[in-house]
Amino acid sequence: MAIDHLDGRLIVLLAREPRIGVLEASRRLGVARGTVQARMDRLQSQGVVRGFGPDVDPAALGYPVTAFATLEIKQGQGADVRAHLTTVPEVLELHTTTGHGDMLCRLVARSNADLQRVIDRVVGFEGIVRASTAIVMENPVPLRIIPLVEQAAQDSRDS
Amino acid sequence: MAIDHLDGRLIVLLAREPRIGVLEASRRLGVARGTVQARMDRLQSQGVVRGFGPDVDPAALGYPVTAFATLEIKQGQGADVRAHLTTVPEVLELHTTTGHGDMLCRLVARSNADLQRVIDRVVGFEGIVRASTAIVMENPVPLRIIPLVEQAAQDSRDS
DNA sequence: CCTTGACTGGGCAGATTGCCCAGTCGACAT
DNA sequence: ATGTCGACTGGGCAATCTGCCCAGTCAAGG
Numbered sequence: 564m565a566i567d568h569l570d571g572r573l574i575v576l577l578a579r580e581p582r583i584g585v586l587e588a589s590r591r592l593g594v595a596r597g598t599v600q601a602r603m604d605r606l607q608s609q610g611v612v613r614g615f616g617p618d619v620d621p622a623a624l625g626y627p628v629t630a631f632a633t634l635e636i637k638q639g640q641g642a643d644v645r646a647h648l649t650t651v652p653e654v655l656e657l658h659t660t661t662g663h664g665d666m667l668c669r670l671v672a673r674s675n676a677d678l679q680r681v682i683d684r685v686v687g688f689e690g691i692v693r694a695s696t697a698i699v700m701e702n703p704v705p706l707r708i709i710p711l712v713e714q715a716a717q718d719s720r721d722s
Numbered sequence: 723m724a725i726d727h728l729d730g731r732l733i734v735l736l737a738r739e740p741r742i743g744v745l746e747a748s749r750r751l752g753v754a755r756g757t758v759q760a761r762m763d764r765l766q767s768q769g770v771v772r773g774f775g776p777d778v779d780p781a782a783l784g785y786p787v788t789a790f791a792t793l794e795i796k797q798g799q800g801a802d803v804r805a806h807l808t809t810v811p812e813v814l815e816l817h818t819t820t821g822h823g824d825m826l827c828r829l830v831a832r833s834n835a836d837l838q839r840v841i842d843r844v845v846g847f848e849g850i851v852r853a854s855t856a857i858v859m860e861n862p863v864p865l866r867i868i869p870l871v872e873q874a875a876q877d878s879r880d881s
Numbered sequence: 882c883c884t885t886g887a888c889t890g891g892g893c894a895g896a897t898t899g900c901c902c903a904g905t906c907g908a909c910a911t
Numbered sequence: 912a913t914g915t916c917g918a919c920t921g922g923g924c925a926a927t928c929t930g931c932c933c934a935g936t937c938a939a940g941g
Contacts, residue, residue: 565784574776581774586928595889600930611782615740615774617733619867623770624874625724631790631819631826633856645862652873657863660790662856667790668863671870697792697821703804704816704827706865708778711830714811715783745897754920759899882941889936898927905920911913 566611569594571716573602574612578709581615626653626671628678629699632685633664640690641665647688653681664695725770728753730875732761733771737868740774785812785830787837788858791844792823799849800824806847812840823854 566574572592576583585603589596606612621629636644641659648654648668656669670685672678678698686694725733731751735742744762748755765771780788795803800818807813807827815828829844831837837857845853 574778577776581776584928595891596929597890598888601887609782610779613777613779616777617736617740618772618775619733619871620769620772621867621870623768624870625877626870626874629817631817649863652869654863655867655870656865657861658788658790658858659860659862660856660858662854664856667856667858669865695821697819697823697826699817699819699826701818702816703818704808704813706815706828708780708814710811711780711783711785711814712778715785718784743897744899754922755898756921757919760918884941885939887937887939889934891934892932894930896927896929898925900925901923903920903922906918908916908918910915 565719566606566712566715567719568716569598570602570606570611571712573599574606574712575709577612577615578712621655621671625673628672628675629702630670630672630678630682630696631699632668632670632682632694632696634666634668634686634691635663635693636665637690637692644688644690647690648685651681651684654685670696724878725765725871725874726878727875728757729761729765729770730871732758733765733871734868736771736774737871780814780830784832787831787834788861789829789831789837789841789855790858791827791829791841791853791855793825793827793845793850794822794852795824796849796851803847803849806849807844810840810843813844829855 569592573588576588576591583591585599586596589599592599603612607614621627634644644666645657648657653670653672654668655671658667659665660667668685670678670681672681675698682694682696685691728751732747735747735750742750744758745755748758751758762771766773780786793803803825804816807816812829812831813827814830817826818824819826827844829837829840831840834857841853841855844850
């Protein structure tokens with residue numbers, strides 16, 4: 564299960580040059596086209612690769628400010644809060660967590676001033692007891708997956 | 723600047739069905755193929771769409787546990803800590819933030835037990851004073867961008 | 882020794898891509 | 912009002928790629 568070395572190389576290749584087709588990929592990897600097709604099909608049907616959605620930069624859309632908000636929820640209001648946050652476009656991501664807060668969400672805004680509006684909209688909902696926000700200043704490691712893919716590919720090679 | 727309504731529709735379409743080509747997209751959107759090509763080129767050169775990297779699911783790779791760690795850094799150690807965390811494959815993302823902690827990072831692990839190993843590796847570095855970790859239980863809103871794209875497209879339409 | 886699954890190497894028709902062109906249309910400046 | 916410029920349309924062309932199929936090899940497991 565998981566992925567083998569060839570899968571790893573394929574994913575890394577796709578990550579680096581997403582626009583290449585199956586044929587070109589097979590050349591780069593030194594395998595037959597059918598093999599690449601089969602691997603891709605398997606990776607997708609197994610859910611390892613969910614898709615190839617466009618990677619949109621919120622900053623380029625006019626939302627250069629990112630923040631993380633930790634929310635504390637009133638008992639039993641979880642579902643309502645989730646539904647509420649789902650309706651806010653600036654909420655890019657929402658997790659329920661263990662620890663001090665109950666939920667953690669990623670927000671974006673047009674400016675620091677605009678962030679206030681977003682936060683007001685987020686917390687302006689009965690059921691949210693308290694919120695603490697951390698504004699992102701720098702993003703030294705943007706969301707990445709390749710190192711993990713390589714790790715996973717290594718592991719299966721060793722075994 | 724930003725994006726107009728057609729850009730928005732194009733991005734949403736690509737997000738829903740990433741495998742369609744330029745020709746198919748132009749049919750769906752009811753515009754000429756050249757227009758779609760031009761829009762895609764512009765979106766990419768403007769950096770709105772960074773690329774079409776494969777969307778890999780860490781869980782399917784054998785890393786079903788996600789956590790967020792807030793790190794407190796010793797003065798002046800920022801650069802070293804960043805470099806350190808970059809070498810840890812399980813660190814998917816790292817931000818420097820305002821607020822109580824100094825950094826926030828997203829981690830994945832093979833299990834709750836494995837998370838301990840990852841955290842040890844992350845914080846086992848001189849320069850990190852304190853770390854508090856929140857394990858993700860549920861992910862009601864997976865990373866999404868479409869609502870924001872639609873919002874941005876609306877805004878430009880109104881103006 | 883046989884079966885199974887994965888991979889190779891090749892073929893084929895149909896669809897798509899990259900590229901180019903002329904003409905239309907609306908916004909904007911002179 | 913006139914001219915210019917950028918964006919979009921509709922079409923064409925050669926080269927390439929895709930989806931699909933097939934036979935043969937090879938290693939692993941029974």
